[in-house]
Amino acid sequence: MNSRQHTAGGASRRQAMAEHVMRQGSASVTDLAEAFGVSVMTVHRDLDELERQGMVRKFRGGATAQASNVFESNIVYRRTAHQEEKEAIARHVARLIEPGSSIMLDDSTTALAVARHLGEVTPLTVVTNFLEAIKLLAAAPGIRLMALGGEYHPTHDSFLGVACVDAIEAMSTDMVVVSTSAVSDRYAFHQEQEIVLVKRAMLRSASRRVLAIDHSKLARVALHKVAPLDDFDTIVVDSRAPAEAVQLLREKHRNVEIAEL
Template sequence: MTELDGDTTELSRPARRQAEIAAYVVKHGSVSANDLVEAFGVSVMTVHRDLDELERRGVVRKYRGGVTAQPTSVFESNVAYRLTTAQAEKMAIARHARTMIEPGMSVMLDDSTSALALVDLLEDITPLTVATNFLPAIAKLTGYRDVTLLALGGIYSATHDSFGGMPCAEAVEALNTDLLFCSVSAVSATHAFHQEQEIVLVKQAMLRAARTKVLLVDHVKLQRTALHRLAPLTDFDVVVVDEKTPAELIQAARDHGATVEVAKL
């Protein structure tokens, strides 16, 4: 499980350092333990502990005297990395998304950190029913009064800190929620994509189980590619982007029929 402080949207110091080490390794391709000691100002023992944890999560590969990065798709799936990226943009998108929620609604959240940013804004919109497969969101929501929490179980993934697989998809299929808030790895002018097929399986079940579907997309995701197509953007009732998103990309999505709203930072 990702090591978190009391606020689930913030990484603890060791976890943040591990995310920064992972980013450093990805940027440089292959580095030695001594390189990391110098770059981060920590001991060799601390570096090796961090690398052991990152290797356990499948983010890096250790070899004698150094470390190399896993493929970018694996790295970008890791929750420790995702919690450190585009934080201001995700909070702006979450504030915009909050305006769509009214007391008494049932809300489904996927295992994206974009949806997680919304969790801190739900406490004063109660009563609510919230369903999610994301463990950090579940941990946060257990402390909320007047929130009926539906924890969607399945096969636990330490990389994503969430539950998935067919058991989770089947649990989702049994529901019919008012709203779905979800995100993906990459977005084109016409479609939403994700790099992992097993994650797509659960997200597609969520799309079928919600009456109103909202896609939360920070501008960074418009500059990426991913292997598996989740759905056309027109399958979402609203696509929320942040204001750093280039105007031509917003217009291209609108020209293809998507409803795009821009969240102010």
């Protein structure tokens, strides 16, 4: 095996290891060594790298998937969290989209779930900064795909920064679908400033604004306010949301729709 193959193999193993920890919640070094057929020393090195990337938290003898603000933004964590709820939300949001319209998607995994259903409502023009969504839609029939550039951030698998904001501001779409990491009864929040700036630009560039959030985001706050809930035309949340949280949302925002699992 040459050095390039070895590096690629290590990266693949580390991603699988991170996903394993996230599914289990935590894992010991010895369990990981056995599961992946590598030495304890290799596991320690892998966990050091995963912790550096914000994917896991190390503790003595193992690692945990306990989320911190940075960890929650990581694409590997977001891919594995609340998949059933996101799929229900995606099906619901897809029914709100009119064939022949233009839609902008942010770099949330909820929006990615929506992207998987867009073939059902073609023709469409789709605009996104999320690399995984770009790859998914690149060969999709009936979809005109427009990719937003900028600085690539591997932690989010998306393009961000000034160039991305400038590209968004040069466009006007019929709808935008965004998700955020936290929602109170008045605001949508996110913990990272660069992502907030992109989401705000997207909201300014669309005629209809949809906030798609799973129930784990409700009654929470994060560091940065993305937008008041009044800025959204529709809020879609999954049916596992507590009734009292939904009622509170509806008292402040009339157009709250429930995606049935």
